[in-house]
Amino acid sequence: MPSVPLERIRASKIRMIQVAKRELDLDDASYRDAIGRAVKGKSSAKDCSTLQLDRVIDELKRLGFKPRKPAAAKPKPERRPLDTSDEGSKARAVWLLLAEIGAVRDPSEAALNAYVRRQAGVDDLSWVRDMLPVIEGLKAWAARKLPAAIQARMEALAAAGAPIRWASVRDLARSVAPKRKPDGFDALLAAWETLKTADAARSQ
Structure with a gap:
């Protein structure tokens, strides 16, 4: 199974952080503080590495963010063979x-x-x-x-x-x-x- 490119993983984590900011209703100052607590010297998710983004997400979870599980794919309807009798x-x-x-x-x-x-x-x-x-x-x-x-x-x-x-x-x-x-x-x-x-x- 092909691996997911690192940049796609990183982009997905940044999107999750942006969702957390909205759901927690954080203003810019509180948002930067949360990032700074998770990663010393950082105030923007875009400046963080992939591992540092995980720390930011953990901090946001501590503040009450609950990531949503991706919706399960709907099962495809059964395709029956056409009756050609x-x-x-x-x-x-x-x-x-x-x-x-x-x-x-x-x-x-x-x-x-x-x-x-x-x-x-x-x-x-x-x-x-x-x-x-x-x-x-x-x-x-x-x-x-x-x-x-x-x-x-x-x-x-x-x-x-x-x-x-x-x-x-x-x-x-x-x-x-x-x-x-x-x-x-x-x-x-x-x-x-x-x-x-x-x-x-x-x-x-």
Whole structure:
């Protein structure tokens, strides 16, 4: 372990002496007297050697100074490995979709884990034994929120002059996912992705 440079040690002791002067409310004369009692012929901490500074600190302690212990470093939060399983990735993808359409304010993994805690009673996505209820719950949530988001995007595209050939969200969902329930998650997701593609093409 590398040693601390002597000048840094000395500077740290001088700072402690200055703190002691403030906490003991010493005027300049009393402060110089304290240094003089600790080290004959000295009246300033800056003129003292490192060992002499220790004597000054001892004198200030005798006068009532109580150095504070440095605050303990806060333990760093445990960083768990990201759940990259197929089911974990599916749950995360729906969570990010919810954030994209404005149903979730915080798209972070921590926020997802908070949701998992409420639904499955464990603190991390990777600890869920049965992921199906979590995924289905997220999909059901998204299916409730997607129609409004799709409608708003259709209207925005139409206002921007993009050709919209669908009369409604349901019509769009039926068009892009004819084998799926038009109000189900899969069809609504396909509708949303179709509008994103159309929006991206218009922006190019």
